[in-house]
Amino acid sequence: MIASDNLPLRTVEKKGFLRFTKTAAPLYKVHSRKTVTKMLDDKYDSLSQMVKLVIGNCDKHSMTTDVWTDTANNKSFMGMTIHYLDNDQKTMKSFALVARPLEGSHTKNHLVEELNRTCSEWNIVINKISVLVTDGGANVVAAAHELVGKSRHMVCIDHSLARMVTVATERSKRFEELLTKVRAIVTFFKRSTKAADDLRALQTKTGKTVGELKKLKKDEPTRWTSYFQMLDSFIQLAEEVGVVLLRYDNVPMLSGSDLSAAIESRNIFQPIMHVITELESEKKSLAGKVIPLLSMMKTVLESFNSKTECVKQLKSALLDQFNSRFQHIELVDGLAIATLLDPRFKALHLQPISHANAVTMVSEKLKYFEREERGRRCASTKIVDNVSSQLNNDDENLWKIHDRLVVERTASMEHDEPGNISSELRNFLHQQVIPRNSDPLEAWDTIKTEYPNLYFIASDYLSRMVTSVPSERLFSRTGRTCQNRFRLNAERMARLTFLGTLEEIHWFSK
DSSP, X not given: OTTTSOOOGGGGGSHHHHHHHHHHOTTOOOOOHXXXXXXXXXXXXXXXXXXXXXXHTOSOEEEEEEEEEETTTTEEEEEEEEEEEETTTTEEEEEEEEEEEOOSOOOHHHHHHHHHHHHHHTTOOGGGEEEEEEOSOHHHHHHHHHHHOGGGEEEOHHHHHHHHHXXXXXTOHHHHHHHHHHXXXXXXXXXOHHHHHHHHHHHHHTTOOGGGOOOOOOOBTTBTHHHHHHHHHHHHTHHXXXXXXXXXXXXXXXXXXXXXXXXXXXXXXXXXXXXXXXHHHOOSOOGGGHHHHHHHHHHHHHHOOOOSHHHHHHHHHHHHHHHHHHTTGXXXXXXXXXXHTOTTTTTTTSOHHHHHHHHXXXXXXXXXXXXXXXXXXXXXXXXXXXXXXXXXXOOOHHHHHHXXXXXXXXXXXOOOOOSSOOHHHHHHHTSOOXXXXXXXXXXXXXXXXXXXXXXXXXXXXXXXXXXXXXHHHHHHHHHHHHTTOTTOOHHHHHHHHHHHHSOHHHHTOO
């Protein structure tokens, strides 16, 4: 409870907790705070040793790291998480290793020193790190290049998307003006109790229950997704907001053209929100999904038809920023190979040159595995389902593009592969793609006997991280741990953070 629920150590001394334990287990004697502290230290020692053994047995793993500043306490922290493929369960596993205070200047050399220290403490072999994911901070990027090399470092896709939108909105002056008008209205309702009550009363008259009532959301400067949420909540309540504002003189309602621009702005942000939601919610294999998601997002943005000058300017800025940041995404070897070896996508979203380069790289890697099996033909797989059934109940614009490509590929079944290609890879690529909702790691587990050498390459690339969101979540927990617990020293806080991120099965495993 203390570790996972962020309860203070003095919980065992509080009246309510003592009363509860006396009622639930009258014969149980509650341990003192000092005893509980020692028990937590013992638990940390045993569980950290278990994690170190797991890490030591991994052939390859991905890592994320980031630096975060707690503005409330004016403290900086470095976080580090590790992710690997559990070969027995065929699922991705992860551990939040550390979130320790970062003293001194955040220079490259200092960050490298801290990263090396963490790797040494947890028995992490640098050469086993497949990829190290960071945010786009220049000092953290430089430290990552020093630690693992440029080829094994990746900037978080989420951060790149967020920065893309932030810069685009800053350069779209008309959209900034629209956002200012909407923000003024939302701020008025947040500050005026009478206006907020009127807004709820109007919704109640339409038959909505208390649980169904909606409210306006205000954006936050540090989170671009809050722009979308503010616009979306405002559009949903635009009619009621307009009625309420008729009773006040100090805040004007949006004009018809401004409201149309707000609706279009919300709609053009939707595919970007879709991609970020997919990236943050994916708990299995994500590496093979990045290029398809970005390719489909760009297609939707390019085809977006705007009637307002405001959104035309915003669309142009978004596409400029997309091309600036993701134009060469297919040249990232790890992502191109992961996409090619993902049974859901293969070459569907790869450009011909990127496709050929990825095939060549995989074929070169296969030469180290193939011996007597070279030339063996694989039987057709058993994991292919009828993909056309997905088209009927899916209204997501992004995935409609993918489903159309699947149907076109199934109809033609023509392949233009490079001449110098491994037979094992050729046979895999000539099989039909599997449904996009399938788990690629489970799919590979069912066909690994047919593609034994390709399986090792696929499991490596498909299990790589592409986002530093786990580090962000670690910092969220660190912030909650620090809250109202100012007396915790750095070591105790790091231990509580580590213990709080472990799954229950680890706590009670023998």
